[in-house]
Amino acid sequence: MASSIDPTCDPTLKSFIPVDSDTHFPIQNLPYGIFSPTRREDPRFGVRIGDQVLDLAVLQDCGLLDSASLPDGIFSYPVLNPFMELPKEQRRAVRLLVSGLLREEEPTLRDNLNLRQRALLPADSVTMHMPVAVRDYTDFYSSKEHATNVGIMFRGKENALMPNWLQLPVGYHGRASSIGISGEDVIRPHGQTIAPDAEFSTFGPSRLMDFELEMGFFVGSGSEQGKPIPINQAADKIFGMVLVNDWSARDIQKWEYQPLGPFNSKNFATHISPWVVTMDALEPFRLEAPAQDPEPLAYLRENDRHTFDINLEVEITAEGDDEGLKVCASNFKHLYWTMAQQLAHHSVTGCNMSSGDMLASGTISGPDKGSFGSMLEITWRGTEPVILPGGKERKFLADGDTVAMSGWCQGDGYRVGFGEVANKILPALDLL
Ligand code: CA
Secondary structure (H helix, E strand, C coil): CCCCCCHHHCCCCCECCCCCCCCCCCCCCCCEEEEECCCCCCCEEEEEECCEEEEHHHHHHCCCCHHHCCCCCHHHCCCCHHHHCCCHHHHHHHHHHHHHHHECCCHHHHCCHHHHHHHEEEHHHCEEECCCCCCCEEEECCCHHHHHHHHHHHHCHHHCCCCCCCCCCCEEECCCCCEEECCCEEECCEEEECCCCCCCCEEEECCCEECEEEEEEEECCCCCCCCCCCHHHCHHHEEEEEEEECCEEHHHHHHHCCCCCCCCCCCCCEEECCCEEEHHHHHHHEEECCCCCCCCCHHHCCCCCEEECCEEEEEEECCCCCCCEEEEEEEHHHCCCCHHHHHHHHHCCCCCCCCCCEEECCCCCCCCHHHCCEHHHHCCCCCCCEECCCCCEECCECCCCEEEEEEEEECCCCEEEEEEEEEEEECCCCCC
């Protein structure tokens, strides 16, 4: 466990803004996001508290954040990046100030009706935007359960894990341009696929659309090219985390993936939850990460090997249905390779990391069937379909389906959560 818990994480803290015990956004969380109050106003920095959004640009204009000695206008940028690059102590000072202003016993904001009206807005009245300008996106493959399941399906039980898998965090360079947020639609992609035993491929809409339940983290301050990030300094480079749906077209993937890995099967869209939960807020939920056998090489060996206890769920709702089906309940803690190991491995060649880089975990599957993080595994490649509450059968995803992922840490009587990433699949375009 951590030696000292940040005072902003004290479970007994209460805000003057009322919250339910199952809200994802109590005063202990304070995630950052980018929002517009109305269509006419520019995107700016917000903190989510209960069902409200706190406008940090307004607080800074009023001088309420002056003691953190911040650059002028830092909360008026349309992305979090300039703030993410600030020294950790300065970011912590902001968190402490915001936490202080929201406390139930603190009158500054609570009793100033004019200021409250300007600085606090109902979350359902604002438009959320991509929180971060993502410079580069890398997707890992860090769940042993997921890699084993996929390996069994594609190569058989004996060769389920490739020889390298237990010795390095496998990953590939993804596509930053097509990352979007919850609420956006995803269009079913076209691509090349090949029928079993066929000699030549055909072109058309993907028939095997899938989700991948993942989490991602953003690099706060980057690193110089040629200078690897040492494993025991890697955790300090991480700004915060979001939920990630790494959409996957399985039929396109199956034909294209050898020998260089995924390409078109992944590059059309990736969606994230809009509120970035900071590592400070997650601190009370840290756990020891799973033991590794064999022991990794020295550059991947951690003094303080830890992960976080984050419950994760996925629900699929068909178009026109009132009710969805929970197809997965997993947990971030199952991952074999930690975020620090991913970052150390990524940069060990001297690859420079930039502020705003997003590194995603790979599909987070748990040990049992109810915890598998993709349709590929849940229906075992379509051989065991699921039935939605409205009676429709699913082997993979259909047009009109909404996939909603949520995640939260469970405290004693409160939660620190990520909200959700929920997106709908639209039919393929008519390209033929
Ligand atoms: Ca993935």
